Every structure is written in structure tokens, then in C-alpha cells.
Amino acid sequence: MVTLKQLAKELNVSISTVSKALNNSEEIGETTVRRVKELAELYNYKPNKVALSLKNNKTKTIGVIIPNILNRFLAKVLFGIEREANKQGYNIITCISNESLDKEKESLQLLANGSVDGFILSVAEETQISNEIEHFKKTISQGLPIVMFDRVAHDVLCDKVIVDDFDATYNATQLLTSENRKKIAFISNINDLSVGKLRERGYNKAILEQKQQEPLVLKIKKKDDHQKKIKSFFKKNPGIDAVLAADSSSGIIALNTAVNLGLKVPKDVSVIAFASKSDSNHTLPKLTTIRQHAKTIGENAAQLLINRMLNTNKEEDVKTNIVKTSLVKTKSIL
Numbered sequence: 001m002v003t004l005k006q007l008a009k010e011l012n013v014s015i016s017t018v019s020k021a022l023n024n025s026e027e028i029g030e031t032t033v034r035r036v037k038e039l040a041e042l043y044n045y046k047p048n049k050v051a052l053s054l055k056n057n058k059t060k061t062i063g064v065i066i067p068n069i070l071n072r073f074l075a076k077v078l079f080g081i082e083r084e085a086n087k088q089g090y091n092i093i094t095c096i097s098n099e100s101l102d103k104e105k106e107s108l109q110l111l112a113n114g115s116v117d118g119f120i121l122s123v124a125e126e127t128q129i130s131n132e133i134e135h136f137k138k139t140i141s142q143g144l145p146i147v148m149f150d151r152v153a154h155d156v157l158c159d160k161v162i163v164d165d166f167d168a169t170y171n172a173t174q175l176l177t178s179e180n181r182k183k184i185a186f187i188s189n190i191n192d193l194s195v196g197k198l199r200e201r202g203y204n205k206a207i208l209e210q211k212q213q214e215p216l217v218l219k220i221k222k223k224d225d226h227q228k229k230i231k232s233f234f235k236k237n238p239g240i241d242a243v244l245a246a247d248s249s250s251g252i253i254a255l256n257t258a259v260n261l262g263l264k265v266p267k268d269v270s271v272i273a274f275a276s277k278s279d280s281n282h283t284l285p286k287l288t289t290i291r292q293h294a295k296t297i298g299e300n301a302a303q304l305l306i307n308r309m310l311n312t313n314k315e316e317d318v319k320t321n322i323v324k325t326s327l328v329k330t331k332s333i334l
Contacts, residue, residue, distance in 0.1 A: 002043040011035060022047075062305060063116035064094045065107045067124045067151070072248075072276055073294050074122060077149060080298020081120055088306050101126040105135045117309050118144050120301045123151040129192050145308040149301045150292075151194050159304040160320045163292045165195050168325040169202030172244055172272050172290060175327070177210050179270060179334045181242035184213065187230065187254055188246035189220040199246040199274070216240070220250065230257050241269050248275035248289075255283045255332060270333040277328070285331035297323050 008015045013032070021028045021036035022045075028036075039045075062085055066074045078094065085092050093116060095107035104124045111119070119139065127133075128151060136156045140146055149161040169186075176184050186203040190196035200217065207215045218233045220226055230253050234240060243258070245251030251273020258269045265271060265285055272288045273279075280287040300321045308316070 002040075002045050007036065007039055007043070007045060011039060058309075059115060059117050060089060061091045061093055061116045062302070063107070063111040063119045063121075064092050065097055065104060065119065065121035066094065067097050067099045067122055069096050072278070073150075073292060076276070076294030077122070077298040077301070080295035081302045082298075083295070084299040084302035085306070088302070090302075090306065097124040099125040101130060101132060108135055108139050112139055112142060112144055116144070118305050119146045120149065120305055121146065122149050123153055123194075125151075125192060127153070128194060143312070145305060145312075147301045147305040147308070149297050154194070157318055159308060159318050161297050161300045161304065161323065162320065163195075163297070163323050163325050165198035166202040166205075168274075168290050168327075169199040169244060169246070170206045171202075172327060173203050173206035176242040176244065176270055176272070176333070177206070177212070179242070181270060182212060183216065183237070183239045184242040184244060185216045185218065185233070185237065185240050186244050186246070187218045187220070187233070187250040189222070189224075189226060189250050190247050191219045191221075196246050203244055226250070227253055227257065230254055231261070234258065234261055243269065243271045243273075245271070245273035245275075248273055248279040251275055251287055251289075252279060252282050255285075255287055259284070265332050266334050272327070272333060274325075280328075280330060283332070288330045288332045289328045291326045291328055293323055293326070 004015050004018050008018045017028060017032065018036050021033045022040060064078060064081055066078060068074055082092050093111060097104040097107060101124055104127055133153045133156050136146060136153060140158060146158045147161065148158060152160045152162060173184060184207065186200060188196050188200060204215050207213060216237060220229050226249065234257060243254045245254055251271060255265060255271040258265055263269050272290065274292065275287060275289040276291065280289050300323060304319060304321065
């Protein structure tokens with residue numbers, strides 16, 4: 001592969017001139033810039049990224065750690081990160097923690113060894129349960145900024161991108177009470193995650209303010225048979241006339257279970273869930289969803305990190321960007 005030195009020799013100019021011409025430096029005349037670029041294109045010259053990273057102490061690469069690649073929401077966030085990073089001239093390296101604290105630590109250690117300039121991540125479930133954060137603090141102390149999204153560690157001083165989880169469930173519960181629903185249930189299989197806790201709190205606040213019922217909550221564990229648990233919940237609590245689900249699978253199962261039990265949706269029971277447009281296609285009638293705008297979250301996270309990496313010498317307060325959710329109504333509510 002042709003090098004800067006070879007281009008410079010053939011053009012009878014210095015290596016510095018070739019480098020500056022390829023980077024459109026104002027120090028180099030238009031004619032020289034054109035000659036250099038034409039020859040570089042002729043030889044299909046590509047800059048040596050490893051050499052550049054050693055010279056500039058920058059890799060132009062972002063490390064992304066997500067808990068589960070099969071999660072549609074996380075996959076869409078990843079798409080948003082990659083698109084924004086690419087737009088700004090950065091590559092990404094993605095690691096999957098598989099909800100494991102040890103795997104998350106390994107991924108940080110692996111990439112912090114000169115492979116990336118910073119990290120974007122969503123905290124693993126095991127990490128949130130154990131509330132272990134020292135590996136994040138250590139990474140930041142090494143000069144590698146972190147931006148957390150969705151599931152965040154609130155005690156770590158770093159930029160974050162979240163959605164209005166508390167407000168979203170609070171407002172959705174209020175909407176259901178405005179339909180004159182008297183027995184509103186909350187179902188979740190993400191109880192140990194920060195987002196799950198916030199969603200439950202929003203529901204509880206709205207219910208307690210109404211003073212018409214006590215909170216009615218079903219918390220499903222990973223090992224549980226989700227369909228069996230939700231069906232049993234309906235049978236043990238006759239008269240449920242609305243369900244607010246903290247996650248897409250609980251919402252889909254709740255709506256389908258209600259229909260299978262002979263309840264009419266939305267006449268007898270309304271159902272709302274945190275889910276995507278494609279999730280709503282798995283129910284009849286289509287599920288009313290709280291959309292989190294995953295791609296926007298990814299773009300926001302990439303922008304925050306790149307800004308932080310470009311301004312390492314500036315004392316800037318950490319930021320928390322809140323992406324507003326949207327309630328997309330369908331025929332699963334009145």
C-alpha cells in the first residue's frame with residue numbers, strides 16, 4: 001500500500017506538504033492540493049489509522065456496551081449511535097454485556113487499553129442489582145468519558161440520556177383514570193432495573209393521588225412463566241379494567257390474555273405498554289404504546305460523548321438529556 005513518503009517523493013514535495021494537502025490545509029495552494037489528491041486517488045491511498053491514533057493520541061473510535069443485542073429498543077439505540085458517530089467521522093466498537101457485571105467490566109478493560117476514546121453504555125442488570133459502580137469511576141479517572149443511556153448509575157458523575165419514565169407512567173395512569181377506569185393494574189418484568197422502578201413510582205403516584213383504589217402491581221421474575229403469571233393475576237383480581245405495562249412483552253401478553261379470557265378490549269379493559277410500533281402488531285386490537293424514540297436517544301448519546309471528547313480541557317458540568325416519550329393511541333384504549 002502506498003505511503004505518504006512515496007507520494008511525497010513522486011510529487012517532489014515534503015511529507016508534511018502531502019499531509020496538509022490531504023487535510024485541506026489553507027497553508028497549501030489549490031494547485032498542489034489538487035495534484036496531491038489526484039495522485040492519492042490514483043494509488044487508492046488510505047491513511048494509516050493506527051499511525052494517526054498514535055500521533056494524535058486519538059482513535060476516533062467509540063466503545064458501545066449494551067446489555068442485550070436481541071432487545072429491539074437497545075438495537076435501535078445502537079443504530080442511532082452508529083449513524084451519528086459516522087456522521088461525525090467516528091467508528092464504533094460494540095460489546096454485549098449479556099446483563100453480566102463481570103462481562104461489563106471485561107468490556108471496559110478491553111477497550112480502555114487504547115482502543116477507544118470514550119464509551120456509551122447502558123448498565124447491565126447485574127450491575128444495577130449489586131449497585132457496583134467502581135469500574136465506571138475508574139474508567140472515567142483514566143481520561144475516558146462515559147455517556148450512559150436508559151439504564152444509568154445515578155451515583156456516577158457522567159453525561160446521561162434518559163427518557164421521562166416517571167412522567168410517562170404518571171401521565172398514562174392519569175389518562176386511564178380519565179376513562180373512568182376503577183381498577184388499574186401495573187405489570188412489569190423489569191423490576192430490578194432503574195427504568196422499571198421509575199415507571200412503577202409514576203404509576204403509584206398517580207393511583208394514590210386519585211384516592212379511588214390502592215396500587216395493584218404484578219412483578220414478574222425472569223424464571224417465571226410470564227403468560228401463566230399474568231393469567232393467574234387476572235383471575236385473582238376480577239374486575240381489572242386497565243393495565244399499564246412497564247415493558248412490551250408484559251403489555252402484549254396482558255392484552256392477549258384479556259381477550260382469551262373473554263374480555264373486550266377496550267370496552268372491558270384498556271391496555272397501554274412501553275413498546276415500539278412493531279410490537280403493537282402482535283396484538284388485536286393493536287396495543288397503545290409509550291414510544292421511547294430509541295434512535296433519538298442514540299443520537300443524543302453520541303453527540304454528548306463526542307462533545308465531551310473534543311472538549312477534554314474544558315471544565316463542563318455533566319448533562320442529563322431527557323428525551324420525551326410519546327403516547328401513540330390505538331384501539332386498545334377508549
